[in-house]
């Protein structure tokens with residue numbers, strides 16, 4: 088395949104996924120908007136007024152970046168794990184790509200990009216919803232940090248979702264990780280509080296949670312405040328990117344578990 | 348030297364569960380041929396096709412498609428082939444027109460070219476009315492024809508069909524055979540597997556019969572028909588077609 092042909096194959100994959108997600112927007116975009124609205128209502132408006140400030144900012148404003156991150160993480164993960172799993176086991180439509188000259192790395196790029204696109208779109212929607220609760224004010228400390236963290240986080244979790252999709256043998260197999268690991272890690276990663284407000288032992292555990300660094304880096308992009316140095320957050324994020332790219336590269340080399 | 352669409356040499360396949368599906372298969376499909384690969388269920392036909400089209404890993408042996416080795420030049424080899432698999436393998440929620448157009452995309456064909464081509468193919472195959480509905484609304488025979496359209500969208504030189512007429516009723520089967528015959532007359536090489544021996548007898552130029560992972564007969568249709576054993580057939584009271592008699596004798600347990 089020429090480079091131009093590869094672009095066409097890539098465009099075909101990503102276009103197909105985007106058309107799909109907009110066609111079934113009730114399943115792909117709406118749920119995150121509804122849950123985040125509930126969070127903003129409960130934590131921001133109802134409880135937030137009693138909590139007051141967190142690290143010197145209004146509680147609602149403090150919570151927004153973490154909830155956007157929660158949406159990005161779970162959505163990009165879910166999109167690739169689900170898409171890969173279903174195209175493998177449901178009607179086996181992945182054969183359409185496997186018989187074509189599209190190389191395996193490009194197939195992966197197609198699936199992962201779909202996850203990134205949906206993760207970022209859902210994150211943006213949640214951010215827009217939050218504006219209704221913050222009186223349409225949005226503080227931006229560094230757009231570069233915001234976009235960098237959002238994009239790389241979506242990439243990491245799209246890649247992680249793909250690994251899950253490759254391993255999963257049943258539909259439950261793609262729900263275990265999000266339910267039992269991902270969501271708890273994000274919740275305990277300091278979305279709702281500053282790590283300094285925790286008891287010592289809990290602080291120690293929090294520092295072992297990689298999501299904590301991502302959420303803090305992302306929050307820094309908006310508010311300029313963070314519990315850890317931005318450079319530490321960036322480093323952890325880049326390490327995660329490297330690890331997941333390496334794992335996926337291994338799968339590409341070994342046939343993605345797709346060939347008998 | 349005449350060009351070959353497919354050269355398979357000493358192909359072996361052992362599946363992970365230990366099943367020895369191919370025990371050293373060699374085959375040559377000359378360019379422009381209509382080649383029938385016949386064999387009872389479980390003989391290894393789908394496995395051969397899977398290896399050649401990149402869906403199954405081989406254990407050993409080599410395969411070349413129009414001179415492109417499937418290991419060394421997988422992209423070029425795959426670009427030559429259009430596959431109509433044995434199992435339905437499209438997303439039933441998608442529209443036939445999208446399925447065929449997107450398949451062109453995976454072969455690097457821009458949408459502006461793939462879409463009209465997909466439309467034409469679907470019309471030629473009698474799916475013009477149905478191409479904007481969901482694929483799941485198609486009948487069994489229509490689904491099979493959708494897969495043929497999808498396999499042709501990138502204008503392959505070599506069309507591989509794995510039991511394309513299974514479960515398709517007689518009349519539609521005729522139509523499908525006529526369509527395939529027209530394609531070969533235009534220069535396309537066809538390899539197919541089928542259970543309908545009478546039809547294979549009328550259409551195929553070359554035949555290979557495979558049984559338990561090994562080729563038991565291989566030659567032109569007239570070579571194979573010459574193996575017909577009048578006496579043995581008479582003795583066993585057999586009254587079917589010639590090819591069928593040869594097939595049953597070669598593939599039955601000794």
Ligand SMILES: Nc1ncnc2c1ncn2[C@@H]1O[C@H](COP(=O)(O)OP(=O)(O)O)[C@@H](O)[C@H]1O
Pocket residue numbers: 347362363364366367368386387388389390391392393394395
């Ligand atoms: N994925 C698989 N895992 C294990 N054994 C398989 C698999 N696919 C096919 N087989 C076995 O390999 C043999 C050949 O199968 P196949 O190529 O499908 O035959 P055919 O297409 O001629 O009916 C059979 O014994 C079948 O059970």
Ligand SMILES: [Mg+2]
Pocket residue numbers: 389392393394433509
């Ligand atoms: Mg078969």
